[in-house]
Amino acid sequence: MPMDLTFLGTSAGMPTHWRNASGLAVQIRPGTGWYLVDCGEGTQRQVQRAGLSLHDLEAICISHVHGDHCYGLPGLLDSAGMLGRQKPLTLIAPAALWQWLQATHGLTDVQLPYTLEFVDVCTQPAVLERPGLRISSHELAHGVPCHAFRFEVQTSQRWLDSAALSALGLPPGPQWGALRRGEDVLFNNQWLHSRDYVQEQTERIVAVLGGDNAEPQRLRHACADAQLLVHEATFSRAALAHARFASGHSCAHDVAVFAQSVGLPNLVLTHFSQRHHSDAEQAALLHEAQAQYQGTVVLARDLQTWELAADGTLRHKADHPAQRNNA
Amino acid sequence: MPMDLTFLGTSAGMPTHWRNASGLAVQIRPGTGWYLVDCGEGTQRQVQRAGLSLHDLEAICISHVHGDHCYGLPGLLDSAGMLGRQKPLTLIAPAALWQWLQATHGLTDVQLPYTLEFVDVCTQPAVLERPGLRISSHELAHGVPCHAFRFEVQTSQRWLDSAALSALGLPPGPQWGALRRGEDVLFNNQWLHSRDYVQEQTERIVAVLGGDNAEPQRLRHACADAQLLVHEATFSRAALAHARFASGHSCAHDVAVFAQSVGLPNLVLTHFSQRHHSDAEQAALLHEAQAQYQGTVVLARDLQTWELAADGTLRHKADHPAQRNNA
Numbered sequence: 001m002p003m004d005l006t007f008l009g010t011s012a013g014m015p016t017h018w019r020n021a022s023g024l025a026v027q028i029r030p031g032t033g034w035y036l037v038d039c040g041e042g043t044q045r046q047v048q049r050a051g052l053s054l055h056d057l058e059a060i061c062i063s064h065v066h067g068d069h070c071y072g073l074p075g076l077l078d079s080a081g082m083l084g085r086q087k088p089l090t091l092i093a094p095a096a097l098w099q100w101l102q103a104t105h106g107l108t109d110v111q112l113p114y115t116l117e118f119v120d121v122c123t124q125p126a127v128l129e130r131p132g133l134r135i136s137s138h139e140l141a142h143g144v145p146c147h148a149f150r151f152e153v154q155t156s157q158r159w160l161d162s163a164a165l166s167a168l169g170l171p172p173g174p175q176w177g178a179l180r181r182g183e184d185v186l187f188n189n190q191w192l193h194s195r196d197y198v199q200e201q202t203e204r205i206v207a208v209l210g211g212d213n214a215e216p217q218r219l220r221h222a223c224a225d226a227q228l229l230v231h232e233a234t235f236s237r238a239a240l241a242h243a244r245f246a247s248g249h250s251c252a253h254d255v256a257v258f259a260q261s262v263g264l265p266n267l268v269l270t271h272f273s274q275r276h277h278s279d280a281e282q283a284a285l286l287h288e289a290q291a292q293y294q295g296t297v298v299l300a301r302d303l304q305t306w307e308l309a310a311d312g313t314l315r316h317k318a319d320h321p322a323q324r325n326n327a
Numbered sequence: 328m329p330m331d332l333t334f335l336g337t338s339a340g341m342p343t344h345w346r347n348a349s350g351l352a353v354q355i356r357p358g359t360g361w362y363l364v365d366c367g368e369g370t371q372r373q374v375q376r377a378g379l380s381l382h383d384l385e386a387i388c389i390s391h392v393h394g395d396h397c398y399g400l401p402g403l404l405d406s407a408g409m410l411g412r413q414k415p416l417t418l419i420a421p422a423a424l425w426q427w428l429q430a431t432h433g434l435t436d437v438q439l440p441y442t443l444e445f446v447d448v449c450t451q452p453a454v455l456e457r458p459g460l461r462i463s464s465h466e467l468a469h470g471v472p473c474h475a476f477r478f479e480v481q482t483s484q485r486w487l488d489s490a491a492l493s494a495l496g497l498p499p500g501p502q503w504g505a506l507r508r509g510e511d512v513l514f515n516n517q518w519l520h521s522r523d524y525v526q527e528q529t530e531r532i533v534a535v536l537g538g539d540n541a542e543p544q545r546l547r548h549a550c551a552d553a554q555l556l557v558h559e560a561t562f563s564r565a566a567l568a569h570a571r572f573a574s575g576h577s578c579a580h581d582v583a584v585f586a587q588s589v590g591l592p593n594l595v596l597t598h599f600s601q602r603h604h605s606d607a608e609q610a611a612l613l614h615e616a617q618a619q620y621q622g623t624v625v626l627a628r629d630l631q632t633w634e635l636a637a638d639g640t641l642r643h644k645a646d647h648p649a650q651r652n653n654a
Contacts, residue, residue, distance in 0.1 A: 013409055017372075
């Protein structure tokens with residue numbers, strides 16, 4: 001039951017040739033459904049390039065109302081409708097985002113052919129609960145209300161101690177099924193207790209996916225048992241000290257210090273200012289983080305998929321081509 | 328004084344791998360300024376790829392409020408601000424688009440560092456007049472108020488008949504300048520009249536750039552003296568007859584019949600439904616148009632620049648790479 005994270009956009013503020021505005025696809029396997037965290041302009045095209053389907057999108061989480069995190073939303077929702085989506089879609093976002101979407105639909109002549117189910121990110125601690133999945137929101141420090149999303153995935157596997165049952169002389173059949181379901185069974189005048197013949201293993205994956213944030217330590221509680229934090233590192237430490245528009249953002253150094261302090265096994269940095277997009281600047285950011293942090297640290301790139309396993313290992317899984325051959 | 332047209336997006340409704348939503352850059356040379364007609368989601372990235380600067384953008388014309396023609400506007404305006412633009416920018420659009428932009432800025436925490444000067448496309452016949460350029464709007468037939476934009480560029484060149492002046496014995500100097508400016512000059516007790524020694528040539532380029540439109544004949548008046556029409560051909564004739572969402576759109580056949588009826592020298596078709604994006608379908612659309620039209624017909628492709636000369640010739644000028652090498 002690994003979790004795949006596909007980075008759809010890793011640039012702060014505005015897109016560049018190689019990096020789109022923010023977007024992150026979360027896919028919990030097995031299963032075809034996926035979740036979108038933030039939806040900057042151009043995200044729908046990145047979704048196509050990553051080979052994801054808007055029919056399989058389960059929910060969208062928007063961290064905050066700044067354009068580089070949400071201006072792709074109206075177009076993506078429209079396109080899902082044009083592609084024939086009818087299944088309701090959950091939108092977890094600030095109330096102002098929902099107001100904006102209503103205004104957008106009213107003023108630009110949109111009627112979606114499916115229902116949007118809005119969840120106010122500010123008023124719900126657990127913003128989504130589905131079998132095996134719990135998403136909660138965690139307030140960050142930014143100029144406007146802004147939240148990180150904690151994805152907690154839990155799967156249980158149960159299996160029968162078939163060797164022990166065969167040794168007792170109980171053949172496979174309906175009584176095996178009853179024991180597996182947790183029922184006790186009478187066999188040869190003896191009660192066989194389900195708990196004695198059923199083993200259960202529970203796997204958990206916890207990933208915290210941040211929005212824009214000037215205070216990584218706000219995520220101390222959310223990260224307590226997490227295997228992964230995805231956090232913005234808009235600037236290097238030196239650039240943050242000098243940045244005119246830095247208010248509300250973090251640098252690689254500070255995020256790494258925080259990750260080390262809570263013993264996180266994996267850290268992915270993203271949302272880079274244009275000044276840090278070159279290979280040399282990326283190498284410097286990585287070095288800045290590694291100097292403070294002993295876990296696995298990765299700088300996100302557009303259209304790259306990383307797989308987080310239940311044992312806490314993070315591995316590079318795929319690079320999606322930015323462009324495909326024409327039909 | 329040619330006019331360059333760079334197609335930034337040529338897909339109808341939603342973007343695909345190779346075609347973005349609507350956007351068209353118009354550049355009148357010499358000079359660095361350019362004009363944007365429609366601004367679908369992702370246009371700002373296409374602008375980068377085409378090598379255009381948001382500092383040099385003179386005005387934006389939006390044909391109508393449907394998302395594939397305007398959802399890229401808030402992000403593009405933001406980015407111009409982040410890049411340090413301070414020069415005012417003219418926005419020519421329907422009133423509902425302006426309302427949407429105000430709502431967007433209010434709800435998504437935007438303060439642009441430059442002034443947007445709004446011109447209501449519906450209430451102004453000549454929406455922009457600048458020295459040598461006149462843009463007028465022309466109502467189309469679509470589900471919502473929708474307009475085409477007619478760009479009329481006029482340049483005059485004046486030069487002195489220097490051979491005649493030299494033969495008279497008047498040497499180059501201030502008197503040549505006075506004659507060039509239209510002033511008469513006394514020389515050897517004889518009045519030299521500017522009109523006798525100055526020649527003037529005026530060049531005109533007229534291009535009509537359409538939005539979505541079910542009735543090409545609405546542009547009869549606007550196209551009367553045009554050298555070029557850019558018009559949507561969302562569908563083939565057969566597809567239009569069967570399209571469920573076809574209301575408000577044209578097919579290649581009908582646009583070509585219209586262009587032939589007004590004797591247009593050049594026709595560029597764009598805004599293609601996804602079903603017509605393959606090479607085979609594009610060839611079929613071209614054939615459908617050529618069967619009705621004897622002028623030059625071109626199917627627009629993303630990131631291609633076409634040059635329209637004052638003598639009415641249209642030539643393929645450049646293909647911009649969809650992606651550049653990383654820095």
